[in-house]
Amino acid sequence: MSIQVLSPEVVDQIAAGEVVERPAHLVKELVENSIDAGATRVHVEFFDGGRIVKVIDNGKGMSPEDLPKALDRFATSKISKSDDLWSLKTFGFRGEALASISSVSKMTLTTRREGDEQAFQLVSLYGKKQPIDRVGGSQGTTVLMENLFENMPARLKFLKSDAAEHTAIKTTLKAMALAHFDVEFRIQENSKLVNFWPACKDRKERAEQILEIKPLFVGEASREYVKAYAVFADPHNVAKTAKNIWLFAQNRWIQDRSLQAAVNEAYRSLLMHGEFPIAAVWVETDPEYIDVNIHPTKSQVKFHDPSLAFRAVAGALRGTLEKAPWIQQSGQLRSQAQFGSAGGAVDYSDPAATYPSAKGLPNFATSENGAKVAQPEMPKENLAFQDSTFKTTQFQKKDFSFPTTSVQQPQMSYQTLAEAAESRQNFEMPAKAEVNSLNTETVAPVSGGYWSSLEVLGQANLTYIVTQHRDKMVFVDQHAAHERVAYEKLMNAWKGGKIDIQDFLFPLAIDMSPEKVEGLLLLAKDIERLGVFIEALGPGTVGVKAAPLFIKESVLGKVLDRMATEVVDQGGSYSLERAVGDICATMACHSVVRAGQALSIDQMKNLLREMDHFPLSSFCPHGRPVSVEYPFYKLEKDFGRIV
Ligand code: ADP
Ligand code: MG
Numbered sequence: 061m062s063i064q065v066l067s068p069e070v071v072d073q074i075a076a077g078e079v080v081e082r083p084a085h086l087v088k089e090l091v092e093n094s095i096d097a098g099a100t101r102v103h104v105e106f107f108d109g110g111r112i113v114k115v116i117d118n119g120k121g122m123s124p125e126d127l128p129k130a131l132d133r134f135a136t137s138k139i140s141k142s143d144d145l146w147s148l149k150t151f152g153f154r155g156e157a158l159a160s161i162s163s164v165s166k167m168t169l170t171t172r173r174e175g176d177e178q179a180f181q182l183v184s185l186y187g188k189k190q191p192i193d194r195v196g197g198s199q200g201t202t203v204l205m206e207n208l209f210e211n212m213p214a215r216l217k218f219l220k221s222d223a224a225e226h227t228a229i230k231t232t233l234k235a236m237a238l239a240h241f242d243v244e245f246r247i248q249e250n251s252k253l254v255n256f257w258p259a260c261k262d263r264k265e266r267a268e269q270i271l272e273i274k275p276l277f278v279g280e281a282s283r284e285y286v287k288a289y290a291v292f293a294d295p296h297n298v299a300k301t302a303k304n305i306w307l308f309a310q311n312r313w314i315q316d317r318s319l320q321a322a323v324n325e326a327y328r329s330l331l332m333h334g335e336f337p338i339a340a341v342w343v344e345t346d347p348e349y350i351d352v353n354i355h356p357t358k359s360q361v362k363f364h365d366p367s368l369a370f371r372a373v374a375g376a377l378r379g380t381l382e383k384a385p386w387i388q389q390s391g392q393l394r395s396q397a398q399f400g401s402a403g404g405a406v407d408y409s410d411p412a413a414t415y416p417s418a419k420g421l422p423n424f425a426t427s428e429n430g431a432k433v434a435q436p437e438m439p440k441e442n443l444a445f446q447d448s449t450f451k452t453t454q455f456q457k458k459d460f461s462f463p464t465t466s467v468q469q470p471q472m473s474y475q476t477l478a479e480a481a482e483s484r485q486n487f488e489m490p491a492k493a494e495v496n497s498l499n500t501e502t503v504a505p506v507s508g509g510y511w512s513s514l515e516v517l518g519q520a521n522l523t524y525i526v527t528q529h530r531d532k533m534v535f536v537d538q539h540a541a542h543e544r545v546a547y548e549k550l551m552n553a554w555k556g557g558k559i560d561i562q563d564f565l566f567p568l569a570i571d572m573s574p575e576k577v578e579g580l581l582l583l584a585k586d587i588e589r590l591g592v593f594i595e596a597l598g599p600g601t602v603g604v605k606a607a608p609l610f611i612k613e614s615v616l617g618k619v620l621d622r623m624a625t626e627v628v629d630q631g632g633s634y635s636l637e638r639a640v641g642d643i644c645a646t647m648a649c650h651s652v653v654r655a656g657q658a659l660s661i662d663q664m665k666n667l668l669r670e671m672d673h674f675p676l677s678s679f680c681p682h683g684r685p686v687s688v689e690y691p692f693y694k695l696e697k698d699f700g701r702i703v
Pocket of ligand 2: 155
């Protein structure tokens with residue numbers, strides 16, 4: 061066969077393979093056209109696995125002269141010269157979506173401009189335009205696409221199940237709606253209304269609508285010419301996949317591994333393995349620093365400096381996550397939900413003002429009309445959950461030590477502290493280096509912090525600190541809490557280069573693979589900043605000359621091996637920072653109070669007070685929650701006091 065120039069029809073069909081690989085892609089193109097046309101309402105219907113799609117908008121419409129041109133390849137009203145590509149104000153610019161789609165389907169375009177007396181309609185059969193008709197119709201444009209790929213049976217085979225294609229379409233529409241909070245979306249699947257998203261006042265409100273989580277939190281950050289704005293769920297609300305990380309660049313929905321990693325990075329140490337954040341993130345930059353034209357479906361972009369975008373995104377989320385705004389908020393929201401307007405008079409925003417930590421259980425009663433009203437609090441003496449019994453039995457000893465045998469046999473019953481003190485006798489006495497820092501003297505009281513404001517009632521199962529706060533009971537996992545504190549201390553110490561260390565008279569020998577030994581020694585200087593001083597004792601042995609005071613000697617081997625694995629697996633300074641995080645988490649985990657250890661009221665209060673010193677303290681460094689809440693209304697319900 062000699063070389064021939066392909067006919068326009070074949071060119072369009074080839075292009076269609078790129079632009080409209082699957083129905084969700086063409087839905088995106090059609091909706092973007094509507095938005096480019098200034099629509100404030102977009103109505104999308106789809107049937108039959110997306111082989112029939114109808115998009116109705118109230119945009120500016122087209123003139124009868126432009127109507128046929130809309131279907132021509134590289135015909136666009138949006139740019140005229142190549143420079144325009146770098147200052148795009150519209151989503152479309154390639155002028156090939158309608159040409160491509162219409163070449164592989166039957167397309168009916170109906171359009172009417174403001175001021176025109178009627179609408180004009182153009183039908184195209186697999187790229188062959190029929191004469192224009194005058195029809196009735198309101199302002200805006202309707203694109204009806206039917207018989208997708210009927211002229212290309214090979215492509216039809218590539219479509220997935222109807223359900224899968226519908227899911228992809230709905231996902232795309234969510235993304236479109238997230239990008240355009242001020243546009244109303246109405247979505248029908250197989251003639252059934254499945255979503256109606258009225259226009260919103262801002263991105264946060266739209267995100268709450270689409271992600272169906274409330275409240276979401278907002279963060280912003282800039283790195284040079286890159287700005288990031290993020291709306292996201294607190295770390296209690298997680299997804300099982302990364303699909304709930306929505307990324308937008310210049311308000312275009314994009315897929316971007318690096319930015320996805322940035323979001324995960326921000327949640328680092330807040331989520332457990334297999335948990336993913338729920339977040340929508342918008343990255344904005346000067347148009348000259350971003351190329352949006354590297355992919356036919358425009359789903360990928362290229363940043364001039366990807367690391368700026370990464371840092372802006374991570375910073376936007378982290379800045380808010382570190383303030384853990386959900387902690388205060390949760391009580392507030394629940395209270396409002398519980399009390400309705402009657403409770404509205406109580407100001408929950410300032411815990412100290414209404415419910416100082418010494419106050420007792422708020423008592424709820426039901427008024428005649430059935431609404432819940434808050435009663436004045438009971439005098440403290442009447443409380444069933446009194447802590448005076450605890451006072452007499454709590455430890456006098458403020459020094460506090462590590463158990464070495466406790467975790468294997470957790471006590472299954474709710475113990476009094478007296479019983480706990482008994483069982484504590486069985487614990488081995490720790491070496492000096494194992495004594496941790498829960499001394500009452502060491503912590504300056506912080507007032508106003510959430511954790512300090514919890515009223516400690518006692519310890520349950522030698523594992524949980526039982527507290528109450530305003531309208532709920534809060535159970536704090538003592539190990540997780542202490543782990544978080546130790547972790548933050550370590551991280552701070554590492555950042556500030558200050559850590560209490562202990563020298564060993566003879567270096568502690570730790571055996572590991574030669575490769576790991578080598579890796580560790582290479583980073584000896586960095587590791588020193590963690591307070592661990594090492595030297596080579598042989599090809600397969602590391603000697604520890606000194607280590608932080610709070611790490612038990614018995615776990616040093618485990619910690620160093622873990623450290624070596626991290627160091628071997630990861631290189632570069634950024635990953636060192638991450639490795640340090642992991643290492644600190646491991647060290648923290650092995651150096652703090654375990655479950656199964658009795659704590660005095662003072663020790664528990666101290667631990668909680670220490671929690672207030674650090675941001676992000678509502679999760680342990682492995683992402684497990686530090687506390688769980690049990691609202692009183694749930695208790696009331698369980699007791700049948702309310703229905
Ligand atoms: P592009 O969007 O890249 O310009 P398209 O093939 O998607 O290319 O659309 C071609 C042209 O058709 C657009 O430039 C626009 O002028 C017109 N058009 C398409 N859809 C609409 C619509 N919903 N409302 C008004 N004009 C439209
Ligand atoms: Mg377009």
